[in-house]
Amino acid sequence: MDFAYDKETEELREKLLGFMDEHVYPAEAVLEQQRAELPDPWATAPIVFELQAKARELGLWNLFLAGHPEHGGLPNLRYAPLAEITGRSPRLAPIALNCAAPDTGNMEVLTMFGTPEQKKRWLDPLLDASIRSAFAMTEPAVASSDATNIGTTIVRDGDSYVVNGRKWFITGALNPACEILIVMGKTDPDAERHRQQSMVLVPRDTPGVRVERGMMVYGYDDSDHGGHAEVVFDNVRVPAENLIGGEGEGFAIAQARLGPGRIHHCMRAIGMAERALELTCRRVLDRVAFGRPLADQGVVREWIAEARVRIEQVRLLVLKTAYLMDTVGNKGAHTEIQAIKIATPRAVEWILDKAIQAHGAAGVSQDVPLAAWSAAVRTLRLADGPDEVHLRSLARAELRKYA
Numbered sequence: 009m010d011f012a013y014d015k016e017t018e019e020l021r022e023k024l025l026g027f028m029d030e031h032v033y034p035a036e037a038v039l040e041q042q043r044a045e046l047p048d049p050w051a052t053a054p055i056v057f058e059l060q061a062k063a064r065e066l067g068l069w070n071l072f073l074a075g076h077p078e079h080g081g082l083p084n085l086r087y088a089p090l091a092e093i094t095g096r097s098p099r100l101a102p103i104a105l106n107c108a109a110p111d112t113g114n115m116e117v118l119t120m121f122g123t124p125e126q127k128k129r130w131l132d133p134l135l136d137a138s139i140r141s142a143f144a145m146t147e148p149a150v151a152s153s154d155a156t157n158i159g160t161t162i163v164r165d166g167d168s169y170v171v172n173g174r175k176w177f178i179t180g181a182l183n184p185a186c187e188i189l190i191v192m193g194k195t196d197p198d199a200e201r202h203r204q205q206s207m208v209l210v211p212r213d214t215p216g217v218r219v220e221r222g223m224m225v226y227g228y229d230d231s232d233h234g235g236h237a238e239v240v241f242d243n244v245r246v247p248a249e250n251l252i253g254g255e256g257e258g259f260a261i262a263q264a265r266l267g268p269g270r271i272h273h274c275m276r277a278i279g280m281a282e283r284a285l286e287l288t289c290r291r292v293l294d295r296v297a298f299g300r301p302l303a304d305q306g307v308v309r310e311w312i313a314e315a316r317v318r319i320e321q322v323r324l325l326v327l328k329t330a331y332l333m334d335t336v337g338n339k340g341a342h343t344e345i346q347a348i349k350i351a352t353p354r355a356v357e358w359i360l361d362k363a364i365q366a367h368g369a370a371g372v373s374q375d376v377p378l379a380a381w382s383a384a385v386r387t388l389r390l391a392d393g394p395d396e397v398h399l400r401s402l403a404r405a406e407l408r409k410y411a
């Protein structure tokens with residue numbers, strides 16, 4: 009495994025670092041001001057469109073879509089250092105490059121499993137960022153850590169499917185630009201356990217689709233990404249050709265979608281940790297307590313050293329995972345994908361906690377991004393499968409070697 013950047017990746021890194029310094033970091037304060045003035049709190053702020061136009065000019069567009077260079081996509085190993093850089097400004101940089109969830113995962117689903125008609129109608133405008141989308145899988149009434157529990161029904165009725173159910177934490181569904189939802193539900197409750205589910209495309213303006221409310225995450229509404237909605241599907245009728253793949257393929261499609269999503273989250277989280285460590289170092293060198301800089305305190309130096317060790321550990325594991333996804337596929341990298349999903353949020357959560365502590369009262373305030381990042385990273389330990397599910401699966405695979 010050679011993790012050295014090739015010439016093209018290094019050029020993209022330099023271009024992206026310049027874009028961050030010149031455009032993204034200065035836009036963070038602008039975003040705050042514009043969000044306060046938006047008539048629709050869930051809408052995309054104008055500064056995002058300005059950044060997207062600049063990113064497209066620079067060729068920093070759709071980089072996440074591994075295996076599809078025709079759209080700008082890069083192999084995972086080449087995308088990893090770029091995604092990490094965007095994680096340093098998670099509210100602005102990923103969406104500026106059209107590399108923000110849940111649109112990324114939905115584009116991957118449509119690319120892998122969509123029909124030509126579905127791609128033309130929904131994938132093309134998503135690749136162009138002219139619309140937004142949502143992915144409706146998690147439900148409030150069941151333990152969604154086991155995706156086979158899903159209670160939403162997708163019933164064939166002539167040349168249509170009728171969808172009934174309730175979903176929540178559906179990221180992006182409150183954004184007025186969200187035009188399409190990929191909905192997972194049961195088409196055959198009597199089939200084998202992992203063949204009961206299917207996925208269907210549901211336009212947001214279809215009669216019976218009701219966005220009930222935005223869910224809060226540790227008090228944050230995540231309005232930058234269209235919020236996390238609770239959505240009701242009440243006898244929602246869509247054409248049969250809106251089915252993605254075939255009946256009974258929903259669980260397999262979900263697994264194909266979640267693998268890349270998990271590594272993308274981890275890539276960005278490492279960038280978040282790097283910026284948190286930078287903020288910490290600057291803070292403790294600047295602040296004096298008991299007659300000397302905080303940086304002279306032994307406990308603070310331990311935090312900084314430990315943070316560096318943890319960042320390097322998870323970065324190497326993420327790069328190994330990216331390498332395997334590129335060379336042997338997502339299935340071959342299954343163990344590593346689960347490992348990074350467990351290890352990275354835990355490591356970054358610890359680094360953010362120490363960064364907050366080093367900042368004192370400012371650390372929990374709105375004046376620095378650490379508290380909001382901490383909420384987001386803690387959520388990652390639930391999103392795309394909680395720690396315990398991945399630990400269970402990893403242990404089972406390990407034990408099989410000796411059974």
